[in-house]
Amino acid sequence: MTTIYIRLIDEGTDAFRPAEAELLESGFYRLQPTPNYDPEDEHWEFTPGTIVRGEQRKMEGEEVLVAVAAYLD
Numbered sequence: 001m002t003t004i005y006i007r008l009i010d011e012g013t014d015a016f017r018p019a020e021a022e023l024l025e026s027g028f029y030r031l032q033p034t035p036n037y038d039p040e041d042e043h044w045e046f047t048p049g050t051i052v053r054g055e056q057r058k059m060e061g062e063e064v065l066v067a068v069a070a071y072l073d
Helices: none
Strands: 002-009 016-025 028-031 051-059 062-070
Touching: 002 028, 002 051, 016 051, 016 062, 028 062
Parallel strands: 002 062
Antiparallel strands: 002 016, 016 028, 028 051, 051 062
16 A cells, blocks of 8 residues: 545645555556545545556655546546
8 A cells, every 4th residue: 555645626725635545557556545534525536446547746845646547448
């Protein structure tokens, strides 16, 4: 498992939530819910269970893994 950041929608500003993700293959991850995940409270760009492509990005001076696109069959 690794930490990946997911963009939150409808926050009024750029906001990201760290979550755990399972590495599937090079660059792709399956998102896991956080212990207090509430889809009524936070709207993740990609919901738990989604397979996403991750990219390293600089956020607040730190390199982090960010979910950037959903995997499409």
